[in-house]
Amino acid sequence: xxxxxFTLNDFLPVMPVGxxxxxxxxxxxxxxxxxxxxxxxxxxxxxxxxxxxxxIAVNNAFEPARLVxxxxxxxxxxxxxxxxxxxxxxxxxxxxxxxFLKHRNAERGEFYALMLFAAAGMSLLSLxxxxxxxxxxxxxxxxxxxxxxxFLRRGPRPSEAGFKYFILGAxxxxxxxxxxxxxxxATGATKLVEVSAALPAxxxxxxxxxxxxxxxxxxxxxxxxAAVPFHMWTPDVYEGAPTPVTAxxxxxxxxxxxxxxxxxFLFLVKGIDPVIPFTVFxxxxxxxxxxxxxxxxxxxxxxxxxxxxxxxxxGYMLLGVAALFAPKLVEAGAKVGVLTATPLTGTAQDVxxxxxxxxxxxxxxxxxxxxGAFGTISxxxxxxxxxxxxxxxxxxxxxxxxxxxxxxxAMALFMLSLGGVPPTVGxxxxxxxxxxxxxxxxxxxxxxxxLSSVIGVYFxxxxxxxxxxxxxxxxxxxxxxxxxxxxxxxxxxVLVVGLGILxxxxxxxxxxxxxxxxx
Amino acid sequence: xIQTISTSHYLILAAALFCLGMLGVLIRRNALVVFMCxxxxxNATNLTFLAFARERGDDLGHLSAFFIIAVAAAEAAVxxxxxxxxxxxxGTVNIEEIQSMKH
Amino acid sequence: xxxxxxxxVYLAIASSVGFLMLGASRVLRVRAKDVxxxxxxxxxxxxxxxxxxxxxxxxxxxxxxLVFILFDVETAFLVPWAxxxxxxxxxxxxxxxxxVVILLLGWVYALRKGALKWQ
Numbered sequence: 001x002x003x004x005x006f007t008l009n010d011f012l013p014v015m016p017v018g019x020x021x022x023x024x025x026x027x028x029x030x031x032x033x034x035x036x037x038x039x040x041x042x043x044x045x046x047x048x049x050x051x052x053x054x055x056i057a058v059n060n061a062f063e064p065a066r067l068v069x070x071x072x073x074x075x076x077x078x079x080x081x082x083x084x085x086x087x088x089x090x091x092x093x094x095x096x097x098x099x100f101l102k103h104r105n106a107e108r109g110e111f112y113a114l115m116l117f118a119a120a121g122m123s124l125l126s127l128x129x130x131x132x133x134x135x136x137x138x139x140x141x142x143x144x145x146x147x148x149x150x151f152l153r154r155g156p157r158p159s160e161a162g163f164k165y166f167i168l169g170a171x172x173x174x175x176x177x178x179x180x181x182x183x184x185x186a187t188g189a190t191k192l193v194e195v196s197a198a199l200p201a202x203x204x205x206x207x208x209x210x211x212x213x214x215x216x217x218x219x220x221x222x223x224x225x226a227a228v229p230f231h232m233w234t235p236d237v238y239e240g241a242p243t244p245v246t247a248x249x250x251x252x253x254x255x256x257x258x259x260x261x262x263x264x265f266l267f268l269v270k271g272i273d274p275v276i277p278f279t280v281f282x283x284x285x286x287x288x289x290x291x292x293x294x295x296x297x298x299x300x301x302x303x304x305x306x307x308x309x310x311x312x313x314x315g316y317m318l319l320g321v322a323a324l325f326a327p328k329l330v331e332a333g334a335k336v337g338v339l340t341a342t343p344l345t346g347t348a349q350d351v352x353x354x355x356x357x358x359x360x361x362x363x364x365x366x367x368x369x370x371x372g373a374f375g376t377i378s379x380x381x382x383x384x385x386x387x388x389x390x391x392x393x394x395x396x397x398x399x400x401x402x403x404x405x406x407x408x409x410a411m412a413l414f415m416l417s418l419g420g421v422p423p424t425v426g427x428x429x430x431x432x433x434x435x436x437x438x439x440x441x442x443x444x445x446x447x448x449x450x451l452s453s454v455i456g457v458y459f460x461x462x463x464x465x466x467x468x469x470x471x472x473x474x475x476x477x478x479x480x481x482x483x484x485x486x487x488x489x490x491x492x493x494v495l496v497v498g499l500g501i502l503x504x505x506x507x508x509x510x511x512x513x514x515x516x517x518x519x
Numbered sequence: 520x521i522q523t524i525s526t527s528h529y530l531i532l533a534a535a536l537f538c539l540g541m542l543g544v545l546i547r548r549n550a551l552v553v554f555m556c557x558x559x560x561x562n563a564t565n566l567t568f569l570a571f572a573r574e575r576g577d578d579l580g581h582l583s584a585f586f587i588i589a590v591a592a593a594e595a596a597v598x599x600x601x602x603x604x605x606x607x608x609x610g611t612v613n614i615e616e617i618q619s620m621k622h
Numbered sequence: 623x624x625x626x627x628x629x630x631v632y633l634a635i636a637s638s639v640g641f642l643m644l645g646a647s648r649v650l651r652v653r654a655k656d657v658x659x660x661x662x663x664x665x666x667x668x669x670x671x672x673x674x675x676x677x678x679x680x681x682x683x684x685x686x687x688l689v690f691i692l693f694d695v696e697t698a699f700l701v702p703w704a705x706x707x708x709x710x711x712x713x714x715x716x717x718x719x720x721x722v723v724i725l726l727l728g729w730v731y732a733l734r735k736g737a738l739k740w741q
Contacts, residue, residue: 005713006713025724025727031731032731032734033734132583132587139590146597147600147601150600153607155608156608159605160608162601163550163602167550167557170557173594174537174540174557181567181568181571181583185570188575188577189579585698588698589695589699592694595691
């Protein structure tokens with residue numbers, strides 16, 4: 001029997017998770033032991049916990065990449081930065097929730113506890129290096145978000161959204177797990193490092209088993225990141241969930257699932273013809289970029305439009321993933337029609353560094369922007385309208401600039417950032433990601449990406465046009481004001497502009513060599 | 520002539536169960552049945568893990584099955600709570616009637 | 623393949639017996655002109671059945687059952703731990719204490735929340 005021997009070093013990557021979990025438990029117990037009527041302190045505890053956890057994660061990001069906990073987890077800058085961004089997203093989402101829940105008289109410690117549990121699941125997901133660990137962390141994150149989605153039990157929408165999310169999420173997890181079981185059967189291992197060592201032999205022996213396993217794992221992840229054609233749950237779930245939860249889902253859940261997917265497939269493609277992963281990810285990227293933007297085009301419901309837009313943004317990130325697999329393809333000298341990768345402009349090492357930088361910066365930019373956008377929407381929602389279903393109609397934004405210039409300016413900023421207009425963080429994210437894709441030789445896909453984001457600018461600017469150029473309706477709702485909501489929106493707005501103008505040290509940090517363990 | 524049950528028998532059974540579960544999720548209309556089909560998929564996965572573990576004689580697959588059972592129970596608790604809240608809000612568990620959001 | 627033939631024959635005979643009996647009773651049965659209401663009832667050893675079989679159980683059962691299932695399944699982790707705890711030593715004991723304490727906190731939450739109260 002192997003007797004595990006762990007040092008404090010092994011627990012370094014899970015320290016942020018420990019903080020989040022401890023705070024979550026404190027919040028749950030505070031709900032049953034304290035009977036204070038004001039509950040803003042719960043939001044403050046949750047926000048502080050996410051700041052502390054994020055700080056530890058940033059500190060971890062400067063540790064060298066290595067395997068920890070007997071190979072069940074990795075400690076590398078890629079996962080630590082993801083954890084930090086998840087914590088940033090959770091911090092903003094918690095602040096948004098405080099005002100949102102107060103307005104609905106539904107402030108509960110459990111809500112914040114579930115958010116922190118979800119954040120812990122996301123952080124763990126980004127550093128899992130073993131299939132069962134991966135599955136458990138995926139479920140920690142998913143179960144918490146199912147409960148959050150159905151948390152507000154007024155009206156049919158939240159429970160409906162929660163149900164859809166639950167069914168498709170559980171379905172995706174089962175697919176992923178079955179794929180993992182098949183890969184375990186083929187290789188006899190569940191740790192990614194061991195799987196990747198055993199894969200070439202297993203592939204020679206039983207290719208069908210490996211292909212089936214890889215396909216199922218990919219399908220599971222594709223559901224989680226909402227890639228077209230596995231996206232159909234996204235609009236309904238995003239629309240029905242409480243808006244701060246939608247914000248957390250669009251930023252954190254997606255980022256964590258993305259990072260886990262990248263990590264898993266970097267290990268799993270060993271010994272396989274490099275054309276296959278490249279083609280699959282390019283196709284997914286193509287469909288998701290174009291599909292997400294086209295589906296968002298006719299939406300008058302702003303929340304639903306943002307849901308489709310989050311699909312499109314997943315597409316841009318998938319473009320980065322495809323770019324990661326391109327160098328291998330060129331080394332093998334393969335050609336695959338329209339999606340052909342042309343020879344690289346730099347070395348494979350340069351390309352992957354650029355891609356990781358692009359991916360992380362994009363995730364960071366999308367996190368702050370989408371939290372800001374959903375946050376503005378959440379402040380404009382009126383509780384009374386939830387049953388009527390026009391809560392998020394474009395008309396609601398008409399004339400906002402005359403009534404509340406500050407709010408309108410912030411929303412305009414977030415829309416421009418989503419559309420990728422300078423000088424916002426959204427523009428820089430797209431610039432880094434697309435130029436990395438071009439360096440990797442994906443000229444065709446990058447052009448498709450740029451063109452589809454031009455479509456995107458149309459529907460983002462439409463919101464701006466409504467806010468600044470349409471007269472306000474008589475019964476226009478005033479934003480619900482709460483200091484936490486305003487703090488969150490100001491923070492996001494500052495980050496959107498600040499990171500857009502002075503990305504400086506952050507991009508240097510993101511482009512450190514040895515970003516990802518084993519790559 | 521007595522034949523022993525080989526790993527492939529278990530695997531075929533597990534694959535059949537998994538496909539039944541998957542079909543059920545896709546075509547059944549009762550929320551509770553869909554829910555049970557998801558449990559069926561997870562249990563088929565368990566069977567696959569155990570069959571491979573039996574063939575190889577290692578305990579990794581058994582370990583996995585343990586964790587999957589625990590996670591499935593937690594998932595079932597939240598899932599059932601959601602189904603109940605759907606029923607309270609709508610008075611039905613028919614999936615086709617649970618469609619209030621328009622595209 | 624040879625060894626499966628007896629099973630197929632067995633299955634064929636078993637299912638044909640069922641169909642034959644149902645078919646025979648359909649052909650041979652006496653058809654009543656008017657159906658007495660008692661004939662439609664479920665046969666319960668001569669007693670008249672009371673109520674409907676499809677009653678809705680009270681949500682209380684559901685909450686208690688769920689809490690039970692969760693703790694029940696978590697307990698399953700104790701068995702492999704107990705079998706190996708001697709070999710694993712102090713680390714395993716600390717780990718299990720952490721696990722049980724977290725579960726206990728969950729239990730305290732459920733208790734204080736009133737999930738276990740039958741009222």
